[in-house]
Amino acid sequence: MNTRNFRIAIVRLSALGDIVNTAVALQIVRKHYPDATIDWYVEEAFAPLLQDHPLLHEVITVPLKRIKKTKSFQLLRETIHTLKSHPPYDQIIDAQGLLKSAIVTSFLKGKKHGFDRNSAREKLAARFYDTASSIPYEMNVIKRNVLVITEALEIPYREEDIVEKKALFPIQEKPQWLNEKAxxxxxxxxxxxxxxxxxxxxxxxxxxxxxxxxxxxxxxxxxxxxxxxxxxxxxxxxxxxxxxxxxxxxxxxxxxxxxxxxxxxxxxxxxxxxxxxxxxxxxxxxxxxxxxxxxxxxxxxxxxxxxxxxxxxxxxxxxxxxxxxxxxx
Missing domain, CATH: 3.40.50.2000 (Glycogen Phosphorylase B;)
Structure with missing residues (x-):
């Protein structure tokens, strides 16, 4: 497959631990799609974790919690318009398996993949995908996250890719208040x-x-x-x-x-x-x-x-x- 200009969207909106446990897939995807454009759709509160990530092209915030809190119909309309305005993707992957993430996925243009009805945390989410992975919900969460992404992109699953990972996020300078041993x-x-x-x-x-x-x-x-x-x-x-x-x-x-x-x-x-x-x-x-x-x-x-x-x-x-x-x- 010619991966040049291949466009991939990952939808993993929240929470912090789930985003952390999904990010390992970025290193795996880059090994097989080195020139691809990879965008990540995330709740705005967690966007700083992914901003300026060297393996991502763009981090797109989705203010679902703010919409729910303010009950702003205008903000909802603006968010839907923004989602629909992005150029088409070759593959869109809902790595969360919730109804809210599936709905966000539905507004994006391109082929959609997620967990099947028996694998998703919320079964109704599976109705929004073109293709789906059957991955037992009871499986280790990191393996589940990697599998739904690698299966969507037809990448072979290797546990060694998880074991041998590099640090998942960029590191800033050591805090001045932190002791040598901590x-x-x-x-x-x-x-x-x-x-x-x-x-x-x-x-x-x-x-x-x-x-x-x-x-x-x-x-x-x-x-x-x-x-x-x-x-x-x-x-x-x-x-x-x-x-x-x-x-x-x-x-x-x-x-x-x-x-x-x-x-x-x-x-x-x-x-x-x-x-x-x-x-x-x-x-x-x-x-x-x-x-x-x-x-x-x-x-x-x-x-x-x-x-x-x-x-x-x-x-x-x-x-x-x-x-x-x-x-x-």
Whole structure:
């Protein structure tokens, strides 16, 4: 196939962890389509993560959350007009499998590919595609993301491409406030039941010899970080960071310990050692390596029907995390 001037659109609107776990496909696509134009459609809040990415031609923001919040019909009309105005693509790939991402895909011109009815998170999404991949929803999320993109582009799947990846995002200079040796502790998450207790995080910090930098993104997380810093002498509260600052911070840390959430997954993305803690979710959410491991609570998980009231993450003994952290350090 002549890949010169081949135009590819990837639709992955949110969330941070899902975007991180999809970006590995860019390196794979570029190996097979070195001259292609690759655009990424993303929610505007997450666009800074992808801006100026060397493997992307354009990052196109889609303000769905702002449309929902403001209920602005004018903004909706402008967004649809913008989507329809882009030149045709040779291949459009919905790597999210939600109704909202499928609708965004439908406004773009070109051949559309996504997850089939039995693979998509929301079955109705499959009606918007010309072709579809059958990839079990229970499969590892990074493999799923890579497979739906590589199958759309007829690229052979090689797990080595994931294992041997380079850092997924550009790295800025090391933050001036960061010590030579550092552990990042990601204490928040999207659901309370995914959060490891602050008391146990303080115990982990106190047991490690390196400074432990507490990453926070909301007022509640800041209050929890303040509590941990009061109870662990080597715990340090980070400044509030934008996404690009967060990437560079993680890239300069020696270890990331955190809940199942985007900033923790950034450790794997930037080839840094990481420990991801799981309660209501499981290791399906990471790509385990020698330096990127998961620790799961004892509770069973039905990935098709996640129990958000499963607070079993509290049952993970801090000593297990401390031991693994010392090994990785």
């Amino acid at each position: 552990v990042a502790c990601v204490i928040g998450a999207s659901w309370p039941s995914k959060c490891y207790p602050k008391e146990q995080f303080a115990e982990i910090c106190s047991a490690l010899s390196h400074p432990c930098y507490l990453v926070w993104g909301s007022e509640q997380e800041y209050q929890d970080a303040h509590w941990i810093a009061q109870h662990a002498a080597n715990a340090v509260i980070t400044p509030k960071m934008g996404l690009r600052e967060l990437v560079s911070f993680i890239a300069h840390c020696d270890l990331v310990i955190g809940n199942d959430t985007g900033p923790t997954h950034m450790g794997w993305a930037m080839n840094r050692p990481s420990i991801t803690l799981f309660g209501p979710t499981n290791e399906r959410m990471i790509f385990p390596t020698d330096i990127n491991i998961g620790i799961k609570s004892p509770s069973p998980v039905n990935i098709l029907k996640i129990d958000r009231n499963d607070f079993s993450i509290r049952d993970i003994n801090p000593s297990v995390i401390i031991q693994k952290a010392k090994e990785l350090l």
